[in-house]
Amino acid sequence: MRGMGIIVILFLGTLLIYCSFDFPIWGDPQSPAGSHVSSYYIEHTLEDTSVPNIVTSVLADYRGYDTMFETVVIFTAGISCILLLRTFKPIEPQTKLYRHISTGITLRIERGGKVPENTKEFERIDAGWIPYDLIVKTTCRLIIPFVQIFALYVIAHGHHSPGGGFQGGVIFGASVILFAISFDLRTAIRRMGERLAGFLCALGVFIYAGTGALCMFYDANYLDYSALSHILGVDPVSARSHGILVVEIGVAIAVMAVMVVLYYNLASAGKQDEGL
Amino acid sequence: MIWQIELVLLVMVTVCGISALAVKDLLSAAILFGAYSFMMCLLWAIMGAVDVAFTEASVGAGVTTVLFVAAVFRTTRRTEN
Numbered sequence: 284m285r286g287m288g289i290i291v292i293l294f295l296g297t298l299l300i301y302c303s304f305d306f307p308i309w310g311d312p313q314s315p316a317g318s319h320v321s322s323y324y325i326e327h328t329l330e331d332t333s334v335p336n337i338v339t340s341v342l343a344d345y346r347g348y349d350t351m352f353e354t355v356v357i358f359t360a361g362i363s364c365i366l367l368l369r370t371f372k373p374i375e376p377q378t379k380l381y382r383h384i385s386t387g388i389t390l391r392i393e394r395g396g397k398v399p400e401n402t403k404e405f406e407r408i409d410a411g412w413i414p415y416d417l418i419v420k421t422t423c424r425l426i427i428p429f430v431q432i433f434a435l436y437v438i439a440h441g442h443h444s445p446g447g448g449f450q451g452g453v454i455f456g457a458s459v460i461l462f463a464i465s466f467d468l469r470t471a472i473r474r475m476g477e478r479l480a481g482f483l484c485a486l487g488v489f490i491y492a493g494t495g496a497l498c499m500f501y502d503a504n505y506l507d508y509s510a511l512s513h514i515l516g517v518d519p520v521s522a523r524s525h526g527i528l529v530v531e532i533g534v535a536i537a538v539m540a541v542m543v544v545l546y547y548n549l550a551s552a553g554k555q556d557e558g559l
Numbered sequence: 560m561i562w563q564i565e566l567v568l569l570v571m572v573t574v575c576g577i578s579a580l581a582v583k584d585l586l587s588a589a590i591l592f593g594a595y596s597f598m599m600c601l602l603w604a605i606m607g608a609v610d611v612a613f614t615e616a617s618v619g620a621g622v623t624t625v626l627f628v629a630a631v632f633r634t635t636r637r638t639e640n
Contacts, residue, residue: 559632
């Protein structure tokens with residue numbers, strides 16, 4: 284069976300490489316993909332949308348439907364992760380570990396024992412993660428604000444440089460994940476709860492789809508941002524640029540929240556209690 | 560661009576991909592997959608697709624590796640085949 288698999292893979296791989304010789308040369312302007320719409324985008328992007336980065340304008344304006352449904356796909360990924368992994372019945376763990384903060388002594392409390400809740404002297408620690416890592420915590424505490432500011436920069440500066448909603452949202456989500464790794468999962472969940480993350484997932488998609496629907500109220504096509512000029516009080520070309528920024532923010536919120544939801548559920552196996 | 564760099568990156572992409580499939584330790588496979596993504600990111604950047612390179616670096620090399628590590632942390636670290 285294993286030999287058969289290798290033969291099939293080798294055959295298909297050879298077929299793939301053989302077929303790739305029929306591809307046009309990389310960067311060929313005469314290729315089918317490069318000869319119809321690409322030239323239009325390159326020549327007209329700046330006068331249509333006043334966005335210097337052609338990729339951003341194609342992604343969020345000319346091909347707005349694609350990006351909207353990509354966002355919906357990411358939203359669906361987050362929802363299905365919750366549906367598959369999340370255990371809604373709270374399961375009490377077998378043992379809980381508490382550290383006495385001033386002395387560093389660790390208490391191990393079996394199920395049913397008296398637990399020191401809501402005191403300043405004890406902190407709960409994960410069973411699989413004992414060490415008291417002051418350097419890691421302090422470093423991450425210093426790094427996280429800069430990561431978040433960089434994420435906002437990537438989102439806001441997508442018109443002029445590489446980046447945009449997806450990348451910025453992932454970086455912002457990564458900063459929350461970094462917080463959850465360096466402290467522990469419960470601290471992160473206290474800061475950014477599951478309900479908030481789930482709400483933000485939906486809010487991002489709603490911002491994108493709502494911007495598209497708003498255009499329809501002004502007798503324009505769905506996702507034709509030039510109609511937003513009535514609200515924003517600018518000319519239609521600038522309105523398309525601003526519309527791109529609005530939908531990028533929506534994408535960023537959705538992607539950020541989905542990354543956080545995925546991490547919370549994967550790291551804690553759906554219990555959202557003890558995690559990585 | 561500079562074809563030597565492209566060749567080295569292409570070889571490393573192939574090596575990372577095959578070894579990520581071949582290793583028995585799933586944590587190593589996750590890390591190798593992150594290295595694979597990073598090499599792909601460099602290749603995209605060389606080909607001029609900077610936006611794709613940025614996405615690959617943040618999603619592929621960054622968050623996906625963390626999600627894989629989290630999944631390995633919650634399951635078993637060894638694989639049978």
